[in-house]
Amino acid sequence: MPAADVTDVDQSWSIREIADEFDVTHRTVRHYEDLGLISPERRGTTRVYRRRDRTRLALILRGKRLGFPLEEIRTIIDLYDRPRGKASQLEYVLSQIDERRRDLEQRRRDLEDALAELGEFERRCRADLDHLS
Known part of the structure; x- marks a missing residue:
């Protein structure tokens, strides 16, 4: 495997990349972080999102589309x-x-x-x- 390849475990995304991928605003992503639904790493003031954050964000947004309140979504994710x-x-x-x-x-x-x-x-x-x- 070439040295330039990155495994899923090491892969990370910026808030811009995450927001663009899921077609949400930066504010929305930060809101879910404030609620403790996602928890990106911090490198200084930069948020670094990992696969777990992406998965959780996808679940949050799916739950919202289906009409689940955020507290139910939190319970589902935390389980x-x-x-x-x-x-x-x-x-x-x-x-x-x-x-x-x-x-x-x-x-x-x-x-x-x-x-x-x-x-x-x-x-x-x-x-x-x-x-x-």
Whole structure:
């Protein structure tokens, strides 16, 4: 292997590289750091992100896209470092997925009801307008 190759273990990224890769702002990355969700190394005032930080950031952003609150995301991420690591993490995530799915399905029913009501209101308004013409 050529000397210029870097292994995954040694690979690092700057805040700019991390932010660009995940299409978030530097402020967002620093916010997750302030919350203790990621913990880059420091070289003076420079943040150095490792594979663990990238993985955690990917999990944070996925959790946010799925509507999980940051405290739930923290719990999920932190479970990985405990005894039974991945197994306990996956069990917890599955229970949270079930809860999130129920919430989203209820929201979908609520939206469908609101759309139906809006459609009926529109129909009545158009009928009233036709009677006035």
